[in-house]
Amino acid sequence: MSDILQFAQQSLWQPTGLIEQDINNTLGNIMTPGIDYADLYFQYSRHESWALDEGTVKSGSYGIDQGVGVRAVAGEKTGFAYSDELTGNALLDAAKAARSIASNSGNQGAVAVRNNRQVTPLYSSADPMESLKDEDKVALLRKIEQVARGADDRVVQVMVSLAAAHDTIMIARSDGLLAADIRPLVRMNVSVIAEQNGRREQGSSGGGGRYTMAYFVDQDRAETYAHEAVRQALVNLEAQDAPAGEMTVVLGPGWPGILLHEAIGHGLEGDFNRKGTSAFSGRIGEKVASSQCTVVDDGTIANRRGSLTIDDEGEPANNTVLIEKGVLKGYMQDQTNARLMGMAPTGNGRRESYGHLPMPRMTNTYMLAGEHDPGEIIASVDNGLYAVNFGGGQVDITSGKFVFSASEAYVVKNGKITHPVKGATLIGNGPDVLTRVSMVGNDLELDTGVGVCGKEGQSVPVGVGQPTMRIDGLTVGGVSV
Amino acid sequence: MNDYANNAVSTNQTWSPQPINSQEELLLNIADRVLTRAKSNGASSAEVSLGHGKGMSVNVRNGEVETVEYNRDKSLGVTVYFGHRSGSSNTTDYADSALESCVDAACNIARYTEEDEYNGLADPALLATEIPDLDLYYPWQVEMDEAIDLATRCEQAALNADSRISNTEGGSLSSHDGADLYANSDGFRGLSRSSRHSLSCSVIAGEGDNMQRDYWYDSCRDRSEMRSAESVGEETAKRTVRRLGARKATTGTYPVIYEPMVASSLLSHFISAISGSSLYRRASFLVDSKGKKLFRDNIRIHEQPLLRKAAGSASFDNEGVATQTRDIVTAGILNDYVLGSYSARKLGTQTTGNAGGVHNLTIDPTEETGLEEMIHSMGTGLVVSELIGFGINNVTGDYSRGAFGFWVENGEIAYPVQEFTIAGNLRDMFMGIEVVGSDFDPRRSTRSGSILIGELTVAGA
Numbered sequence: 001m002s003d004i005l006q007f008a009q010q011s012l013w014q015p016t017g018l019i020e021q022d023i024n025n026t027l028g029n030i031m032t033p034g035i036d037y038a039d040l041y042f043q044y045s046r047h048e049s050w051a052l053d054e055g056t057v058k059s060g061s062y063g064i065d066q067g068v069g070v071r072a073v074a075g076e077k078t079g080f081a082y083s084d085e086l087t088g089n090a091l092l093d094a095a096k097a098a099r100s101i102a103s104n105s106g107n108q109g110a111v112a113v114r115n116n117r118q119v120t121p122l123y124s125s126a127d128p129m130e131s132l133k134d135e136d137k138v139a140l141l142r143k144i145e146q147v148a149r150g151a152d153d154r155v156v157q158v159m160v161s162l163a164a165a166h167d168t169i170m171i172a173r174s175d176g177l178l179a180a181d182i183r184p185l186v187r188m189n190v191s192v193i194a195e196q197n198g199r200r201e202q203g204s205s206g207g208g209g210r211y212t213m214a215y216f217v218d219q220d221r222a223e224t225y226a227h228e229a230v231r232q233a234l235v236n237l238e239a240q241d242a243p244a245g246e247m248t249v250v251l252g253p254g255w256p257g258i259l260l261h262e263a264i265g266h267g268l269e270g271d272f273n274r275k276g277t278s279a280f281s282g283r284i285g286e287k288v289a290s291s292q293c294t295v296v297d298d299g300t301i302a303n304r305r306g307s308l309t310i311d312d313e314g315e316p317a318n319n320t321v322l323i324e325k326g327v328l329k330g331y332m333q334d335q336t337n338a339r340l341m342g343m344a345p346t347g348n349g350r351r352e353s354y355g356h357l358p359m360p361r362m363t364n365t366y367m368l369a370g371e372h373d374p375g376e377i378i379a380s381v382d383n384g385l386y387a388v389n390f391g392g393g394q395v396d397i398t399s400g401k402f403v404f405s406a407s408e409a410y411v412v413k414n415g416k417i418t419h420p421v422k423g424a425t426l427i428g429n430g431p432d433v434l435t436r437v438s439m440v441g442n443d444l445e446l447d448t449g450v451g452v453c454g455k456e457g458q459s460v461p462v463g464v465g466q467p468t469m470r471i472d473g474l475t476v477g478g479v480s481v
Numbered sequence: 482m483n484d485y486a487n488n489a490v491s492t493n494q495t496w497s498p499q500p501i502n503s504q505e506e507l508l509l510n511i512a513d514r515v516l517t518r519a520k521s522n523g524a525s526s527a528e529v530s531l532g533h534g535k536g537m538s539v540n541v542r543n544g545e546v547e548t549v550e551y552n553r554d555k556s557l558g559v560t561v562y563f564g565h566r567s568g569s570s571n572t573t574d575y576a577d578s579a580l581e582s583c584v585d586a587a588c589n590i591a592r593y594t595e596e597d598e599y600n601g602l603a604d605p606a607l608l609a610t611e612i613p614d615l616d617l618y619y620p621w622q623v624e625m626d627e628a629i630d631l632a633t634r635c636e637q638a639a640l641n642a643d644s645r646i647s648n649t650e651g652g653s654l655s656s657h658d659g660a661d662l663y664a665n666s667d668g669f670r671g672l673s674r675s676s677r678h679s680l681s682c683s684v685i686a687g688e689g690d691n692m693q694r695d696y697w698y699d700s701c702r703d704r705s706e707m708r709s710a711e712s713v714g715e716e717t718a719k720r721t722v723r724r725l726g727a728r729k730a731t732t733g734t735y736p737v738i739y740e741p742m743v744a745s746s747l748l749s750h751f752i753s754a755i756s757g758s759s760l761y762r763r764a765s766f767l768v769d770s771k772g773k774k775l776f777r778d779n780i781r782i783h784e785q786p787l788l789r790k791a792a793g794s795a796s797f798d799n800e801g802v803a804t805q806t807r808d809i810v811t812a813g814i815l816n817d818y819v820l821g822s823y824s825a826r827k828l829g830t831q832t833t834g835n836a837g838g839v840h841n842l843t844i845d846p847t848e849e850t851g852l853e854e855m856i857h858s859m860g861t862g863l864v865v866s867e868l869i870g871f872g873i874n875n876v877t878g879d880y881s882r883g884a885f886g887f888w889v890e891n892g893e894i895a896y897p898v899q900e901f902t903i904a905g906n907l908r909d910m911f912m913g914i915e916v917v918g919s920d921f922d923p924r925r926s927t928r929s930g931s932i933l934i935g936e937l938t939v940a941g942a
Contacts, residue, residue: 050594053762054761054762054827056595056596056597057593057594057595058567058594058595058597058600059567059568059569059594060568060569060590060591060593060594061568061569061570061571061587061590062568062569062570062571062586062587062589062590063570063571063572064571064572064573064574064579064582064583065572065573066573066574067573076542076545076547077545077546077547077548077549078547078548078549079548079549079550080548080549080550080551081550081551081552082551082552082553083553084553084555084573084574094551097551098551100549100625101546101549134589134590134592134593135593137593138593138594138595156763157762157763157764159762193762193763193764193876200763200764200876200877201876201877202764202874202876242881242904244732244902244904244938244939244940245732245940245941246732246940246941246942275542275648275650276648277648277650277685277692277694279690279692355552355554357548357550391871391872392870392871393870393871394869394870394871394883395869396694396869396885397694398685398692398693398694399692399693399694399724399727399885399899401869401883401885401899401900402869402883403869403870403872403882403883403902404870405870405871405872405881422874422877422879423872423874423879423881424872424881424902424904425870425872425881425882425883425902425904427870427883427900427901427902427940428900429900431690475729475900475901475902475940475941475942476940477872477881477882477883477901477902477903477904477938477940478881478904478938478940479881479904479905479906479938480938481732481733481734481938
């Protein structure tokens, strides 16, 4: 038995005396005739956060969340119940509710779970909350505040937050798979307001991943966030009104990859395509992007925020090619949608917690590097926008219309960056935006580890990335006509 | 346990409504244990919020059950104060040992956080002393067959309403009820119970490159007031097919009408900008605007927390402070901010009973008029029916969002539009509100009729 599985059993089963026989009983109880598949998802999650605001580390919080989700699947039907008690009786109660989707006549099935799959972990199982003493966490926040305030005397407000989570999960399936994962996650954010002649502007930066908190101290990363937040706020102090209308847009490398997440990522999730509700439905094999575009969803990169050793259904994460040289290759799948579509699962079955049903979700979605030098790309633009930092985005899957909001952008005239402009929302159409990509840079970057993706009320951590990219025609939502 | 009660300064003891079942007794009992533990750990004061709920939801697609979900939730959050230092912790486990470690964890955090003189419980003099029954609790022991029947009829009504409906995301019914308790070491105990039942539907019209999706729903406290499954389905179909054949809007500056469903988002941006946490950080474009004119003379925005059966009703806020029936904006002038105790102390003023937000916010109609009449009088411009994205900057008021809607010519809707943005600055937009219609839905917690803004920048083709 792997160390991880052993540790998971100690955290999840031992405190209440659950044993493998209880798990087999519960699964067997659900697997009456008519039920095709069942699984149990055990979770024990601890999290902590600290925040500095107005010069004081004035709040901190700690929490524990634990429970088990029980799912029964019959054809296209899913029954689901959960409990925050990890006892044999609670499991059987939840099982009874979940299996109510079928008539449940006949004998119960026999299930024997076993650990039959070894997957090399993509991250350490160490508890990130224990990796730094509490006084050192507070000291780190204070230091970062001083760095930000010291960087420029126009900085009038600094907010710093530090969060860590340690999540132990275990999946027991009716096909006998028993698998576990221990997932650390840390995140730091610095947000500043700078003021000049009565005008106030903000800037923010941060990062993290599946590391311990030492990540922020190593290579002075936390200090880098402070400098970056201040730099953005100062740029925005000089920003003029953004233009309105369709124009050439150059996106910088890294986080602007949120374009890929919104414009094509969600539209390629298996559930929407099985139902035929996505603007990409039935288009595998079609050209949906310029030949310079290859886009993947890769959950296998070590220590990334969006990475998973196994997904929330026990499948190893995958590097799935979504678009290859402009041609649509594949969808992201969970168990249910893969089975119903006659495809293979791709390790994209994710859930916010034991209290939510899994569905197809992205991990780290990015475009591979192209051939062009980023300087050459900007120099090629006569009149357009160069956008390097973004806030959030959103997409309407069915019409394919998506938005993402720039927080740092510049006007480009005659191949030169002229002046910064205020944040503006960019809007486009998912199925054709990538057909207008005319240059892809050689500078692929992944984001710093800050992404949260929301779908049907469930939030999961994700990553994005891309090289510098030129799009010939995207609508920029400024105020200046 | 009694040790604490004997020492408490219980001038504000409030127990209402009385616990009606063992779950509510349990919440009260746990609150006492948590506060006692905090005190024995040396905390000078403490507060605890607990919630306990249950529910179910069913989704039906193409007439077949797709998912059936049962939920049973409980939560507990405690904040302890050692003088002006604080720490918080939360758990979903009500076992004795888990409660103890939860309180201990909060106390441990308070050892490391720093003195903040504004930290602490609400002023006891402001706590609610009467907790009226606001008629918010109508649990519904819905049978699975009935739930499936309602969701199925709702979806079917949408599918049958128009031949252009081509696909469906299904019909859903959900029902939840539960109790919440807020208690603090000044003796306040506020128990509230509530229920919420929702019926919703989402369908798709058109094919291929011309697909449009929309949804509609009804949500209520009392199942007997739920609109019929058929009416929700038919409205879903109507909202969906009207989007077919959308073109890209043309770039320019135009008058814009927000339909009621999206008009309420303008009120949310306003509330965010006058909320304490934005103001004391000076992270709002409306700092120092109390007493200033932010809207035209005919605009009134007010809060009605004590409405019976309403979506946003509460007699006390998240700190036990009595909520107020009050005008936030009268004749265009901002009377007061939206504050909890902490931000009020930071700003040198008193809480407005808004820890956790506003309750039943309404912008009054400026005239008896609805969407159709407003479109007639606008002449040429845009109607916005849906907004996407997060392009709102609370520090500067800059606003830029993706939108869907309709192009209006000669006072009539000419065609649907999509793939465009609307942009402006919220300060100008608030002052630019010319008309508020009387077509608001009283069931929403933020209520607005259609809103006409004189000029916004539209970016499209």
